[in-house]
Amino acid sequence: MLLATDCHIGFLEKDLIRGQDSFKTFEEVLKQAVEYDVDFILLGGDLFHANKPSRTTLYKTSSLLRKYCMGDRPSRIEFLGDQSENIRYPDVPVANFEDPNFKISYPVFSVHGNHDDPTGESNLSAIDIPGICGLLNHFGKVSSVDDIEIRPLLLRKGQTKLALYGLGSVRDERLCKTYMEGKVKMTKPNDGPESWFNLFVIHQNRYSRGSTSYIEEDFLDDFLDLVVWGHEHECLIDPVDSPSGKKFKVTQPGSSVATSLISGESRPKHIGLLKIHKKEFKLKKIPLKTVRPLFFEKVVLSQTNLNPGSEDALTEFLKEKVESILQHAQIDNGMRPLVRLKVDKSGGYGDLIPHKFGQNFVDRVANPKDILRFDKSETDADQSHPPVRSGIDGLRLENVINELCKESDERLQLKVLPKDGLEKALKSFVNNEQKGSIKNFVEQEIKKFVEVRVAEAQN
């Protein structure tokens, strides 16, 4: 099978330079599935970047799925048992490759991520649109986050039996709590998990990042053979032993498009060709060729001889850095690269205007407006990010809004947040939006978020 995750289709789709990146790479993923003639494609969530993908994004994605996943070559996998609980469109209780009205060559199975999670009264995800149209199979949806039962899709090909477990994105704090209460249960196949290859695909934080919650690998069941970890964008696809001491391995394919210009996203990106035979597996890394190269470098100004008072000298110094990166860059696919300098300005250095600085590289860098990002080291006296307090006192509107906006369209966030301040943004987000569902979504999310914080404070 082919493993990929976090395709974030539609990311920056209006950007003249980068707008097509996510579509191209998703097409490359599907082409590889055809090239390697896989049995199916397993996606780890965040197929779409926006909770409400644009019409163009929905259209193009559906078009690509139709083009590459349908055809005369019949699917070679078969389902064992009743799958209707897992692939639960009321009028279509079968997977697309089982529906006699479609010819599916390469079935796609996908959990949803935090970007394309189900919302509104009908609890539908954006991926349910190609889903109901027979172009992919959405699984791993839970009806209640307080009490989760994960039932596997039971698949067979030849002598190999695969129990495919999936869990679409749930807010980390909430899922943590449910795990800690022992209320996440994985249903084992009737004849025991020993004769099955037990694969689990999950879309959650894998690591703590300061204040964020994450799912510890220790939470997961020991009978699993392999965990495919979505959500984390860094490509760490080579399977590793779990530090929890449990017997499963973990593969983290990483995103197929860089949505943040951070160190982790600058590593070469891959998808995985996973071959399973009975209880054994082999994972072959396939490098993605259409990914726009990202060069990331940290610069600590206090370790240079630069005079903090001279803006010109700082500009020259950073220009040379970028020049040097561009000159040494090895770019195989001919794409204009992304460049990010993370500049530690501790020691009294001033900011440059990133936009103005970028004018020097307009024709050579894909992100001229935001090459530079200034911050200060944590040891610096003037800490701009005070530590977040825990418990109910730690509930800050900023966090609420950050959480909300992570889930919603990034464009909205960029447009609304900086301009009018956080409180006004939330108000306008709730009042001025066009669809009741977004309003419901935001209200639900606030409610959930507050509930969790209150629960934490009480414990």
Added chain:
Amino acid sequence: MLLATDCHIGFLEKDLIRGQDSFKTFEEVLKQAVEYDVDFILLGGDLFHANKPSRTTLYKTSSLLRKYCMGDRPSRIEFLGDQSENIRYPDVPVANFEDPNFKISYPVFSVHGNHDDPTGESNLSAIDIPGICGLLNHFGKVSSVDDIEIRPLLLRKGQTKLALYGLGSVRDERLCKTYMEGKVKMTKPNDGPESWFNLFVIHQNRYSRGSTSYIEEDFLDDFLDLVVWGHEHECLIDPVDSPSGKKFKVTQPGSSVATSLISGESRPKHIGLLKIHKKEFKLKKIPLKTVRPLFFEKVVLSQTNLNPGSEDALTEFLKEKVESILQHAQIDNGMRPLVRLKVDKSGGYGDLIPHKFGQNFVDRVANPKDILRFDKSETDADQSHPPVRSGIDGLRLENVINELCKESDERLQLKVLPKDGLEKALKSFVNNEQKGSIKNFVEQEIKKFVEVRVAEAQN
């Protein structure tokens, strides 16, 4: 074939009483197609009520199309000639029933209406989402409204050859101009139209309503045999001779859901079973059984003995009217009816508060909040609707906004317009929306609208 139009799926979908109406009737339409085992379904536009249908609406519509239009019974029509120009998804240059990867029993052909017209840079309509997924065939899209060539889909079944012409909604003013300049051309089949049944489906105003433009039947080509007129919601499905003296007949199926509580929408609603044999056709009316009954009555207060000063007497009088309607109503499908009293208050009568009046009928009427609509007769001195001036002087922001809002989500219109006044509404519409495409759409529409007005003024 089955003829239907203006299904307006998703209309008032959040309404607790009426929310499911549009879905139920669309399902009835599809069931009738299966019941009568038609060759295909022809829709005249406004399949969706909103330009951006909600996820639930897209999902449910796709689900219904998948359920009823796919299956083992092969489609019996065949295409003659190259249809790729008319059904123009770049990667899928065929109709869904020609694609070997789908089993389509009842192909749907649809033009777009003014509610679901193509927008944005990619010029995609909401119906292109089920379209690209292989669930319907969108045709009648034009690339330029200044110079229109309408090429037919050439279909054959047995001895009957059908040239199916379609034109999706174009702003009436604009299309009028293009027609008057002789720049709307219908391409005739190579062997002449005589051996073909020439059917044209159009989605435009058919009648003038004061200031609105419309398409005169006299504009249309004389070689046509039948015109299916969408957009007009009144069911006038029995084919009539064109008053233009041209030889074609016109059928106006009317909407399958009442979106305005007006007289025309209160007529029984039908879809049509159209049988064509060579140059002959028969159209059988099929009454729709799931349509919520609408009772419409005009009341002229000055023709009563009511004392203009007594609010109580007026309330009693109108309550009795509604009671009388409800008592005499013949309702076959058991649905709570819609009732509208259009009250002419000329002669010094005051308004009642419709909302308060409706409390008397909460459990018996589907629209208790807006049973009453007060206005004054045109002969009344205090005319609230001055005649619209023509030409560039007639360009009023109100009209611009009305035009724009007609095309966009009705909910937006209802929510934004009355509250903040027109100018503010337009600003907020342009600034606060979440998707650039809406902004672009509005800007384009303003530009187009102004261009037409300027052109009119100059002529």
